[in-house]
Amino acid sequence: MALSSRRAVLTGVGVVCPIGLDAASYWEALAGGRSGVRAIQAFDAAGLPVRIAGEVADFDAKNYIDKKERKSLRVMARTIQLAVAAAQLAIDDCGVDKQLLDPTRFGVEFGAGLIASELEEIAVAAQASVNSRPDAVDLDKWGELGIPSIPPLWMLKYLPNMLACHVSILHNAQGPNNTITETDVASLLALGEAYRILGRDQADFFLAGGGESKLNPLSLVRQCLFQPLSRRNDAPEKASRPFDRDRDGMVLGEGAGVLVLEELQHARRRGARIYAEMVGFGASFDRDRSGTGLARAVRSALNEAAIGPEEVDHVNAQGCSAVDADVWEARGLQEVFGDCSLPVPVFAAKSYFGNLGAGSGTTEAVAALLALRHGQRPSTLNYEQPDPACPVPVATGGLRPMTRRHVVKVGFTDMGQCAAVVFRKWE
Amino acid sequence: MRRRVVITGMGAITPLGHSAKELYQGQLEGRSGVGPIELFNARTFPTTFAAQVKGFDLGRYVSDTVRWTNAGANSKFAAAASQQALADAGLLDSSGVDRTRFGVYLGSGEGIQDFHHMVSLVARHYRPERRVVDSAAFARDGLHEFHPGCEAEQELHTTTAHLAAHFGLDGPNYNCLTACAASSQAIGEAAELIRHGDADLMLSGGAHSMIHPFGVTGFNLLTALSTYNQDPPRASRPFDLRRDGFVLGEGAGMLVLEELEHARRRGAEICAELTGYGSTADAFRLTDSHPDGRGAIACVRAALADSGLAPADIGYINAHGTSTQVNDKVETVAIKKVFGDGAYEVPISSSKSMLGHLIAAAGAVELITCIMALRRGVLPPTINYEVPDPECDLDYVPNSAREKRVRHVLSNSFGFGGQNVSLIVSRFQD
Numbered sequence: 001m002a003l004s005s006r007r008a009v010l011t012g013v014g015v016v017c018p019i020g021l022d023a024a025s026y027w028e029a030l031a032g033g034r035s036g037v038r039a040i041q042a043f044d045a046a047g048l049p050v051r052i053a054g055e056v057a058d059f060d061a062k063n064y065i066d067k068k069e070r071k072s073l074r075v076m077a078r079t080i081q082l083a084v085a086a087a088q089l090a091i092d093d094c095g096v097d098k099q100l101l102d103p104t105r106f107g108v109e110f111g112a113g114l115i116a117s118e119l120e121e122i123a124v125a126a127q128a129s130v131n132s133r134p135d136a137v138d139l140d141k142w143g144e145l146g147i148p149s150i151p152p153l154w155m156l157k158y159l160p161n162m163l164a165c166h167v168s169i170l171h172n173a174q175g176p177n178n179t180i181t182e183t184d185v186a187s188l189l190a191l192g193e194a195y196r197i198l199g200r201d202q203a204d205f206f207l208a209g210g211g212e213s214k215l216n217p218l219s220l221v222r223q224c225l226f227q228p229l230s231r232r233n234d235a236p237e238k239a240s241r242p243f244d245r246d247r248d249g250m251v252l253g254e255g256a257g258v259l260v261l262e263e264l265q266h267a268r269r270r271g272a273r274i275y276a277e278m279v280g281f282g283a284s285f286d287r288d289r290s291g292t293g294l295a296r297a298v299r300s301a302l303n304e305a306a307i308g309p310e311e312v313d314h315v316n317a318q319g320c321s322a323v324d325a326d327v328w329e330a331r332g333l334q335e336v337f338g339d340c341s342l343p344v345p346v347f348a349a350k351s352y353f354g355n356l357g358a359g360s361g362t363t364e365a366v367a368a369l370l371a372l373r374h375g376q377r378p379s380t381l382n383y384e385q386p387d388p389a390c391p392v393p394v395a396t397g398g399l400r401p402m403t404r405r406h407v408v409k410v411g412f413t414d415m416g417q418c419a420a421v422v423f424r425k426w427e
Numbered sequence: 428m429r430r431r432v433v434i435t436g437m438g439a440i441t442p443l444g445h446s447a448k449e450l451y452q453g454q455l456e457g458r459s460g461v462g463p464i465e466l467f468n469a470r471t472f473p474t475t476f477a478a479q480v481k482g483f484d485l486g487r488y489v490s491d492t493v494r495w496t497n498a499g500a501n502s503k504f505a506a507a508a509s510q511q512a513l514a515d516a517g518l519l520d521s522s523g524v525d526r527t528r529f530g531v532y533l534g535s536g537e538g539i540q541d542f543h544h545m546v547s548l549v550a551r552h553y554r555p556e557r558r559v560v561d562s563a564a565f566a567r568d569g570l571h572e573f574h575p576g577c578e579a580e581q582e583l584h585t586t587t588a589h590l591a592a593h594f595g596l597d598g599p600n601y602n603c604l605t606a607c608a609a610s611s612q613a614i615g616e617a618a619e620l621i622r623h624g625d626a627d628l629m630l631s632g633g634a635h636s637m638i639h640p641f642g643v644t645g646f647n648l649l650t651a652l653s654t655y656n657q658d659p660p661r662a663s664r665p666f667d668l669r670r671d672g673f674v675l676g677e678g679a680g681m682l683v684l685e686e687l688e689h690a691r692r693r694g695a696e697i698c699a700e701l702t703g704y705g706s707t708a709d710a711f712r713l714t715d716s717h718p719d720g721r722g723a724i725a726c727v728r729a730a731l732a733d734s735g736l737a738p739a740d741i742g743y744i745n746a747h748g749t750s751t752q753v754n755d756k757v758e759t760v761a762i763k764k765v766f767g768d769g770a771y772e773v774p775i776s777s778s779k780s781m782l783g784h785l786i787a788a789a790g791a792v793e794l795i796t797c798i799m800a801l802r803r804g805v806l807p808p809t810i811n812y813e814v815p816d817p818e819c820d821l822d823y824v825p826n827s828a829r830e831k832r833v834r835h836v837l838s839n840s841f842g843f844g845g846q847n848v849s850l851i852v853s854r855f856q857d
Contacts, residue, residue, distance in 0.1 A: 010618045047567030075713065103710065104725060112604075114537055114583060119560040126550035135572065137546045139640065142472030147644050152757050155645030156713050156843065158585065159535075165844030168708040174722060177708035177846060178612055181583035189601055193616060196623060202729070218545070221569035226579035284527065285591040285601035293597060296527060300625075312551045382480070385718040415588035417600040 006125030007264040008198045009426065011272040012094025013366045014086040014209070018054035022089055027370045029352065030378040031399050035237040036353040037251050050113035050229045052236040053215050054353035055255025056082065056292050064088040069170060075153050076117045076166060078254070081165035082359070083211030084164040084170065086256035090207060091171060094260040094272060098171065107175035107203035108168045109194040111186025111210030111358040112160040116218040121157075124149040131356055160321075167207055175203040181358070184318070185411040186210055187417040188361030192281040194261050195421075203345070204266040210258025212357035223252060227414075229321045241382035242319030242348035243326050243390040250320045253354030257363030275369040279406075280305030280422035291323070291332030293419045298336045298410060301420040305406065309337045312344050312422075313404035314377045314395055316368045318411050319348025320355050325414060330390035332418075338391070345395035347371075361411045365421065369409040372425045375402050432618040433855060436518065436683035437510025437795050439687050440504040442478035442676050448510060450680075450782075450792060451799035455828040459660035461674050466638050469753035474652040475640045476659035478676035478783030480504065494589055497576030502586040503678035504788075505634035509590050512630065516683040517695060524693070529628040530598030531587045533619035536635035536787040538581030538641075544572045583629025586634060589634075598626045604787060606842030607747070608788055609633055610680065611790030611850055615704035617684050627689045632791035634679035643675065649714065651751060663784075664811035665748035665777035666755045666819040673749040676783025680791030699798045699847030702835070702853045703736065705729025709845025716753055720761030722847045727765045727837065734835070738766045740852070741773055742833025743806050745797045746823075747841045748777025749784055758839065759819045770825035774831065775807040776824040779782055790840035794850055797836040801854050804832045820836040 013023050018036025019260050020026030024216065027078045029036065045051040064085035073081060090097070125146030131138040156162060161179040168177050176197050180190045187210025193209040214223055223229060230249035232239035240251040267274060282300025286293025302309065318329050330346075337344040349364040350356075356363050371377050376399040383394045405425040412418040439446060442460025443453030453460070461480040469475045480500075485492050488507040495503050515520045521529060546568055552561040579585070587602045599620055604611050610633025617631035637646070646652045653672035655662035663674040690697055707729060709722035716723065731738065746758055763770040778793045785792055800806050805828050812825035835853045842848075 041479040044563040045563070045566065047563040047565070048570070069436075104707070108708065114581060119562075119565065120553075120558060122546065123549050123555075123558075123560055125555040126546045126556070128554055129546060130550045131547075135547055136543050137550075137640075139468040140471045142640065142644075143469065143473075147472065147647060150648055152648045154648055155714075156649070159604075159606060159843065161842070161844050161846060162713070164605075165708070165713060165846070168787070168845065169712065172710050174680065174708050174710045174725065176706040177605070178603050178616070179605050180705065181602050182587070182600070183582055183584045186584075193601075196619060196625075200619070200623070217560070217565050218569070221566050221573065222578045222581075224570060225573055225575040283601070285530070285588075285597045285600040287592055287595070288599055296597075305718075312434075413584050413588070415584055416591070417584055417588060 006199050006201060008195050008261050008278045009264050009267050010259055010275040010369055011262045011267050012090040012260030013369055014089030014093060014258040015363055015366045016082050016086045017363050018056055018253050023370060030367060032383060034118060037236045039236060043217055048220060048224055048233055049402055050224055051233045052239055052251060054251060055215055056254055061085055066277050071244050072154055075157050077157050078213045079115050079211055080163050080166055082213060082256040084166050086209060086258040087167045087207050088210060090260050101205055103172045103174040105175050105204040106173040107109040107194060107197060107206045108164045108173045108177045109190040109206060109208045110164040111180050111190045111361060112163045113183055113212045113358040115158040115160060116216055117158055119217060121154055122150055162350060163211055182417045183413045184357055184360055185413050185417050185419050186358040188411040188421060189283060191308060191362055191421060192419055194282050195278050195286055198261060198263050201245045204263045206261040207258055208261050209256060209258030209362045214252050214357060215252035215254045218229040238382055240321045240351050240354050240381060242321045242351050243330060243392060244383050245385040245387040247321045247323060250322045251354030253356045255356045255363050256359045257366045259362055259365060266337050274426040276372045276423040279424045282426060283419045285416050286418050289328045289416055291328045294329060294332030294412055294415060295335040297418040297420040298388040298408060301422045307406060307424040312341050312402055312406045313402045314347050314407060316364055316407055316409040317346045317348045319350050321350060327389045330392045343393035346392045348380045349376055365409050368409050368423055371394050372407060372423060377402050430622045431687040432621045432684050432701045432793040433687050434698045434701060434798060435605050435680050435685045435692050436512040436516025437698060438508035438681045439792055439795055440480055440483060440508050441678040441792055442480055445731060447795050448548060448800060454778060454781050454796060456804055457808050457810045457827060460661045461783055462824050463659060463717055469643060472643055473620040474643060474649040474654050475656045478674055479638060480678050494593060498580045500562040500636040502589055503533055505586050505590060508679040508681040509630055510682050512681040513594060516684060522826060526595050526597045528598055529596045530600055530625050530626040531591050531596050532601040532613045532629055532631045533587050534603050534613035534787045535586040537583055538662050541573060541577060542640045568780035598631060602847045604634055605846040606844055607786055608790055608840040608842035608846040609787035609839035612706055614794060615706060615848060615850055618701045619688050621684055627686045629684040631684055632681035632683060633788035635787040636677035637786055638675050638677050654669060663750045665750040665779045665780050665814050666816060668814040668816040670750045672751055674783035675744045676785045678785050678792060679788050680795050688739060698854045699801050699852045700855045701732035703734030703851030705733060706850045707847045710834050711845050713844055716757040720757045720764060722845055723758060723761035724764050724848045726847035730851050735852045736835055739769050740835050741837045743800060743836045744773055744775040745793050745838045746775050746777045747839040748779050750779060756818050759821055770821055774822050774824045776807055778807060780810045794838050796813055797838050797852050801833060801852060803837055805830050
């Protein structure tokens with residue numbers, strides 16, 4: 001393992017999610033055990049088997065962006081707007097004077113997913129191209145009459161790398177810039193990559209995050225077709241119940257979380273307030289989804305941090321409330337933490353707001369950082385009946401004082417891509 | 428001393444052929460892979476042509492194709508090119524290596540959207556008087572008309588997951604999508620994972636196809652594509668005065684990156700060493716490069732600094748060279764800025780003149796081209812170069828391949844949104 005003398009600290013957080021439009025309200029909701037899952041308001045979901053989600057209510061991107069930049073909102077899908085807003089909050093929170101930042105040492109790393117076209121933008125083109133057949137479009141008409149009716153910048157509104165690109169433009173970040181697209185683990189991998197780039201001295205300051213909204217008709221239909229989603233439409237707040245015996249699937253949410261990751265000396269020189277230090281990262285593939293690969297990612301991250309599992313206060317889990325995924329996650333965590341003399345509790349932030357997809361890793365990491373700052377670990381909602389197939393000590397019972405200095409954040413995809421991060425309390 | 432990264436295997440599925448060798452040979456002959464679009468009826472589109480992969484059969488590369496039944500072209504191209512690269516590296520049977528130290532990092536594009544069902548549904552449920560699509564009705568019908576398997580395969584993590592599962596690669600698994608720079612960035616970051624010790628081996632590269640109705644529509648709306656419909660093979664003309672946009676291509680390029688001592692221990696044949704990687708952002712505009720080439724200059728310099736080489740050490744540049752007015756001009760400006768007077772001495776060519784633009788996969792197939800050029804000592808040309816542009820006055824290896832032994836080669840990739848990546852590969856020397 002290459003040694004780096006450069007240390008990376010977290011100096012800012014920004015979050016726009018179903019339980020808060022900033023870090024303070026987010027923490028209040030976690031502390032108060034308030035769920036952000038409810039009946040979908042954004043559109044009429046009556047035709048779907050799933051009609052609940054973690055929505056970001058009362059979000060207006062104009063509140064987060066300078067007046068002179070607001071015209072760019074027209075080419076930002078909601079996913080991008082959420083990410084841009086969270087990035088602005090993170091910058092504000094870290095208290096940096098952007099004029100003093102070297103733009104070439106300022107990087108952006110985001111996780112992002114597929115972004116669905118707003119249906120109305122192609123609707124005129126679609127109607128101009130109908131055919132006698134119900135399932136085939138007349139491409140001659142589409143080419144001739146359809147294409148000219150679509151907004152010229154249509155495609156740019158939906159490219160996954162546009163989260164990071166808009167953020168780089170708005171903040172003049174000219175350093176390394178990448179967009180990782182591994183669905184639910186994307187933003188955690190992005191954070192890990194930012195950490196490596198800081199370590200190898202190619203940047204001093206990073207906005208690392210992710211965002212996603214699948215709460216539109218097209219994305220939600222697609223997700224209903226292949227994701228194991230909860231059908232608990234009659235009790236939205238009870239629907240996301242990670243590791244609970246009666247869970248019946250994931251809840252989708254929307255939101256974005258962005259972290260400022262900064263080289264320690266850089267942070268010190270400007271007198272930044274430090275949330276925590278990032279001390280370990282690991283990534284792996286869990287081919288059989290048995291938990292063994294996940295355990296490997298966690299062990300790599302612990303090894304890099306040079307700590308044992310006993311030194312971890314709690315795990316901030318993927319905990320997505322899917323019937324299968326919670327089982328293999330629990331097995332993986334048990335493989336690493338099962339022999340600890342004191343149990344290492346497992347906190348699942350998705351119990352509050354569902355699965356934010358590419359936004360989930362860093363949005364949930366904000367909960368880890370706030371826990372470290374407050375010295376208290378939050379508690380998982382809706383954990384009522386232990387599931388023998390998920391042998392992990394789930395964190396319950398409201399806020400509890402933290403007794404150890406590290407939090408491990410894990411994430412993975414339904415196909416097996418895994419990542420783990422270790423944060424250390426700053427002292 | 429940092430860990431060195433070498434390339435020990437390559438594979439390619441491209442409009443010019445279905446192997447790294449055919450890809451290179453086609454370019455040396457100056458062949459164009461561009462022709463009328465056959466994948467769908469594009470007759471009335473502003474652009475009616477592209478560089479398609481022809482005669483591709485996944486069954487020739489993997490015995491059990493069931494995993495890819497519902498997958499998009501990108502995933503299938505990736506699987507075939509990966510099989511070639513792993514075979515080339517002697518790693519198809521990876522039982523001799525630690526699979527947990529063998530990862531995947533691609534710059535692969537999205538799966539292809541179900542255009543016909545989606546557009547039909549939107550047309551059926553659009554309420555023009557209110558200018559909204561009836562979402563409840565759209566959803567109700569969509570649940571029956573979209574194919575669950577094909578929808579699942581559009582997700583952006585599927586390509587890398589299939590490769591890892593099929594070939595047994597249990598190390599770190601990433602996909603990045605930074606538009607036209609994606610696979611170059613993937614290769615750069617994969618090399619960094621090896622340098623840092625996160626892995627010893629990485630399967631890396633990219634795969635993409637945007638030759639579908641939504642893809643061509645999107646690029647046509649941006650007026651980014653050439654509209655030389657009367658003569659497709661001559662449409663992609665990087666650095667030529669009459670260039671009018673890029674030509675869409677499709678395919679995949681895959682490389683096996685390996686830590687040098689690991690490669691030596693198992694007696695692997697070394698194709699080249701990856702010596703330099705730079706990544707920057709223009710932070711300027713979504714569609715236009717910075718006119719002074721700010722990000723591109725910083726990026727090339729970062730790659731040079733990473734490799735410890737001076738501009739004069741670079742014997743050949745494989746340009747991003749898209750054949751758009753702006754890219755080719757700005758790239759020329761950037762090369763002049765970094766190379767000074769030496770800019771006129773270094774041969775530069777654009778593979779896209781023959782292959783079209785493979786978008787996310789472009790950087791990987793172009794890097795493979797560079798490695799072949801390093802090994803064989805012949806540089807591929809820029810074809811369709813007929814009328815010099817006074818603003819593009821460098822040596823673009825016009826129209827025919829050129830013999831030249833080179834030791835270090837630079838490959839540039841620049842993407843929408845201001846994403847810049849440069850890679851340097853070098854002939855391997857102890």
